[in-house]
Amino acid sequence: MDSSQFRDAAHSAIEEIIQYYDTLAERPVLPSISPGYLRPLLPDGPPEEGEAWPQIQADIERLIKPGLTHWQSPKFMAFFPCNSSFPGMLGELYSGAFNAAAFNWICSPAVTELETVVMDWIAAMLGLPEAYVSKGEGGGIIQGTASEVVVTAVVAARERLVRRKLSLEGLDAEAEEGMERAAELRGKMVALGSEHAHSSTQKAAIIAGTRFRSVPAPRETGFRVTGTALRQVIEECKKKGLEPFYFTATIGTTATCAVDDLEGIAQVAREYPDIWIHVDAAYAGSALICPEYQHLCPSMQHFDSFNFNLHKWLLVNFDCSAFFIKRRKDLIDTYSITPSYLRNKFTESGLVTDYRDWQIPLGRRFRSLKVWFVLRTYGVNGLQGFIRNHVKLGEYFHGLIASREDLFTVVTGPAFGLTTFHVNPRSITSLASSPANEPNPAHEAYLNDFTNSAEAQFREDANQATKEVYERVNSQGEFFLTSTVVCGVYVIRVVSATERAEEKYLKRVFEVLVEAAEEVVKGKVT
Amino acid sequence: MDSSQFRDAAHSAIEEIIQYYDTLAERPVLPSISPGYLRPLLPDGPPEEGEAWPQIQADIERLIKPGLTHWQSPKFMAFFPCNSSFPGMLGELYSGAFNAAAFNWICSPAVTELETVVMDWIAAMLGLPEAYVSKGEGGGIIQGTASEVVVTAVVAARERLVRRKLSLEGLDAEAEEGMERAAELRGKMVALGSEHAHSSTQKAAIIAGTRFRSVPAPRETGFRVTGTALRQVIEECKKKGLEPFYFTATIGTTATCAVDDLEGIAQVAREYPDIWIHVDAAYAGSALICPEYQHLCPSMQHFDSFNFNLHKWLLVNFDCSAFFIKRRKDLIDTYSITPSYLRNKFTESGLVTDYRDWQIPLGRRFRSLKVWFVLRTYGVNGLQGFIRNHVKLGEYFHGLIASREDLFTVVTGPAFGLTTFHVNPRSITSLASSPANEPNPAHEAYLNDFTNSAEAQFREDANQATKEVYERVNSQGEFFLTSTVVCGVYVIRVVSATERAEEKYLKRVFEVLVEAAEEVVKGKVT
Structure with missing residues (x-):
């Protein structure tokens, strides 16, 4: 690849990257391929003679993108974010050059x-x-x-x-x-x-x-x-x-x-x-x-x-x-x-x-180059605004979850944008025989240490319901969330802190969660 | 930095990288700055408000390039090479994007x-x-x-x-x-x-x-x-x-x-x-x-x-x-x-x-992306040709050094492009009293174990002369070589295996070495 071919290839790569970012929100955040998808689509070895860039680039669209999890998507709310940015990419480019x-x-x-x-x-x-x-x-x-x-x-x-x-x-x-x-x-x-x-x-x-x-x-x-x-x-x-x-x-x-x-x-x-x-x-x-x-x-x-x-x-x-x-x-x-x-x-x-x-x-x-580019491109105020926006979005989502305490129970947060919650145990059949608005002592013990076997069963039921909600949402592929177990309690974690994060996506994931939870609870009640 | 600004910035960065590669051979391979050069040229902290790309890019030319050691230069013959390539850079760019x-x-x-x-x-x-x-x-x-x-x-x-x-x-x-x-x-x-x-x-x-x-x-x-x-x-x-x-x-x-x-x-x-x-x-x-x-x-x-x-x-x-x-x-x-x-x-x-x-x-x-791009762009034949060219250049340089056995002694190589050598001890004053064409037992013992103090002194002299040659060449800044000590023998290492390596640069570094060695030897003889 000579200078002139590199110019053409790089311009074409830049257009593809811009187009990728511009359409991130429309893509399902999780890929729908199965393990081992890629090998059958690739030849058995590298070519004997070199190939031209357009041929290689076409395979990114055809073979790589279908296998990506889109961490930059505003619908990625799993783990913690792993943000990229355009100036960061330029830093990587120069680092490769130098x-x-x-x-x-x-x-x-x-x-x-x-x-x-x-x-x-x-x-x-x-x-x-x-x-x-x-x-x-x-x-x-x-x-x-x-x-x-x-x-x-x-x-x-x-x-x-x-x-x-x-x-x-x-x-x-x-x-x-x-x-x-x-x-x-x-x-x-x-x-x-x-x-x-x-x-x-x-x-x-x-x-x-x-x-x-x-x-x-x-x-x-x-x-x-x-x-x-x-x-x-x-x-x-x-x-x-x-x-x-x-x-x-x-x-x-x-x-x-x-x-x-x-x-x-x-x-x-x-x-x-x-x-x-x-x-x-x-x-x-x-x-x-x-x-x-x-x-x-x-x-x-x-x-x-x-x-x-x-x-x-x-x-x-x-x-x-x-x-x-x-x-x-x-x-x-x-x-x-x-x-x-x-x-x-x-x-x-x-x-x-x-x-x-x-x-x-x-x-x-030469990693400091990308750091330098990002600090200068955003400035301190820009970066503070970036963080505060996510903290605010976390508060917004927390408010939504808290507004449906019949269905969900907040466990922690919002902390640095992260809220953790589970299905409200009171909504679940097995112990829902007591009216939901009258506190059941077993419910109160749910999150504490206990030895009573009824309470243990109660916690097990809530954990199971929460896990089902979590799996339903992720299997739909629109959003990617993670779950975890803290001190025996199964919780769903939601943190929305990508560069393209917006309130509307949190509103939407909340709707998806409510829908899933209502179905799971209904399934348990009937 | 929005999509359109990124396009402009990236195009401009690509031009700078092309220009950098096109002019690599003309730059002194080592920078001429002193430790601590950069801090006084930078502000005390990042800007409060973000800056535009042209302002940032200008500082690469002004602040960064003067502080770079140019590993991609054909005059870089130190350590081992650390090659980059245009498809490799594209891999880094996509890896940052995904x-x-x-x-x-x-x-x-x-x-x-x-x-x-x-x-x-x-x-x-x-x-x-x-x-x-x-x-x-x-x-x-x-x-x-x-x-x-x-x-x-x-x-x-x-x-x-x-x-x-x-x-x-x-x-x-x-x-x-x-x-x-x-x-x-x-x-x-x-x-x-x-x-x-x-x-x-x-x-x-x-x-x-x-x-x-x-x-x-x-x-x-x-x-x-x-x-x-x-x-x-x-x-x-x-x-x-x-x-x-x-x-x-x-x-x-x-x-x-x-x-x-x-x-x-x-x-x-x-x-x-x-x-x-x-x-x-x-x-x-x-x-x-x-x-x-x-x-x-x-x-x-x-x-x-x-x-x-x-x-x-x-x-x-x-x-x-x-x-x-x-x-x-x-x-x-x-x-x-x-x-x-x-x-x-x-x-x-x-x-x-x-x-x-x-x-x-x-x-x-996502490092495999750049590997994939490089393997496909060069093909197996292209990569083999790349390696074989450097092996041949190493043989060429070895031949040059061997042609001046009055001045240099090859210690190892050419091996994978690398030759190591030192100043021929016979050329040095202290023990040059015996005619150079008559073997002196001390010379022969030079590279073996010995206890005889005259021989130890002899080796010390040759090591010192080789070190002086090495330092002279590096201090001129045109080429960057490294030296090392193997089993008590100080040697200069030359390996030319960058993408832009050519015979003419090896011919030139040989001339520079001969000139330095002749001066060092003359200094010791007089």
Whole structure:
């Protein structure tokens, strides 16, 4: 493909992308193909001779689009959003053009330097404590996903504690005695995470070869981990001779967007300075660009690291997770394999950052370019407006669900645009023999701990009804929602935060939900 | 940025990229800025209100390009290449447009299915054993970089051995006794890699919390690890009560593009089935698309996994590392955190692949799109021609260096386009008192082990001269080369394998090297 062919191909691709975005709302959000749809449609191998672009492009329409789930559709209300934007795509295009395996400064200085600057901009936008800015001992790095960030933090936390203990015990990490002691320590270490924290903490513990324990976050505390609960688990572990070394606090859990009790946890952080506390705000962190959410930030000064995904709710296409660290030395001491006699103040001063020493992989993409394009295209006000619009849409949807309390019961939200709810148990046959307007004690116990078998049956019925509603809606293909189970309760999650989100789509999904719920309930009543 | 603004912006970006590629050869390959150049040129934060694209684009020319190292320039002969291509960029553009956090099949079926198909295509192109194809128990996955692949393999190897040992000992991995035994095992484990293997193996061992030991690969074996050397290190470890569990074999080491003794290592693999053998062919693996290199492949049936980077030498822009595994279960058993009662034959049959269970991160980009575009645009013949052209250029350059044996001594190559060489020690003053055409025993000993202090001084002198030549050439900025030290010998590495590589640039870099070497030698002689 020469320059001129590239021009033609790119113009044609741009038109297709524009047309795709302009028609997103009309497409069923979920594809209707079956597993294995693609292979029979493709040849057995690549062609011997090259093909022209028009031939290739035609196959995108014919073979790829029918197999896409349309995450940019305003009818996508599942998981969390994964927003793209036109300036983000341009960033990806330039990044491909300026292609480099930029593993250190000289490999392409602009890649390192723009990243450091935009990460400082973001730290300031979010109101993060000064400690997370590069001019001190901390700073930010762009990694791929929150799950990579969590592994990076867990392993660094494990090794920080090993170094501290060996140093206290006067052992040399390179000597046999030190290696044996380090292995013994790692075998006793426990990574902690909320029972509602993303599964990435548990997976990170497997990768790090440590244990994992979840911290309870029951309904009574709003599915939040409190300082008290965390302290209790830490003490229980210590009593068993185990060594808690890491905890993921969450701003916006996957299930319900709960925010852990950061102030209580900050107190625990002060009591146990050997425990690395990482704050995962993968989705909800973007809201911190709005001053009305920044009251969550001051606690962060007591923690070790923080991340959120610009690819979720800040219009930078996947992947782009912003990872901020309070003492970059905590990463470098683990991830740099440059021998100690080659380290120098020049590097540690921050004048030249070798981001390879802040991460697991060696090579790096030029991701800061797309961040820079998005920040400048929207401006701070534009991005704040973007977030606030979704928060407002979440409130609107919550209001709709709440208006039909005969049919639905809100469990959480609206929180950062997310509402979770289930079918109102009172609407269901098996226990509907008591008039709906007279409270039934079993109903009230529904969401609490219980042992009574009638109540257990009651909850089981409601869970089943909610699951049926959920499956009905998704199988229609118009909208894509997700469900989850929180503390034994099956809930439907609705979050509408794509760039093209509008009130009318929430109104419509509500109608679809009502219709499905009425049918399910009717089926159970008859 | 609306559709119409995006069209204008994208067209303008395309023109800039075309102009950048058309003028690459005229630019100095290395930037001339100093550390910290960028921050003073940028505002303190993002703008409050959004800016228009022309304003942003102007800053790419003004602020970014002066800070780029031009990896696509034909004058880039450093490290290994990191090639981009126009169809690769189009793939990145569409991937941004179809943006999704595609962590499982339903999240966007085309993302999973295209990846499985193109990886099978690639396995066939490379002549990999059938075991690495998805229709059996193996298959391929696209990960970011070779270093991520190596961590993925090392951790999976560690856990595979833990599972096997616990199972033999009848211990439950979830019970305290099993956890303690697992920790004890991990503490004794040793990851092995050639002394010339990429540093990623050592870093992976740190991340996995295991030990690392290098396997000698001296000059006498052509810097290759032999089966004998590997067996010896394994036995030494076992005698110390340690447990070797993983070895990185290399096709094309970073320093010299040496290929380890795969047949000898395959024999070791049969003797020690608990040791996971991974083949890292990050750069050189692309050459396997040419039948003349496929004699390296049959040994692979005795190994566990293999990877190479399409972003190095196969025109797919960064990042894109192809990772093939013989038994995907070896990955899934470690990386899947789906409870066992949710696993089913449906998933394990390969009908629905959840690639998140083959890797460390959860989310995934649509990387197979750019691979598909590149394979189709060039065709197999086009790609083979691309590789063979660079191999030929490497031979040409090797011939030039060899033609000046008074000045240079070839150390290795040409291998996959790479030649390494140093200043001929005979040309240097301190020991040049004996006529150059009469062999001096010290010269002959130069590259071997020695203790004689005169010989050590001789080697030191030659290393110093070579370093000076290297620094002179790089400081001129016209070309970018790298140097390295192999078994105590300082060498300059030249590999020219960018898309725009041509003989004339190799002729020119040779002239520049000769000029620099003559000046350095003259300086030492006078």
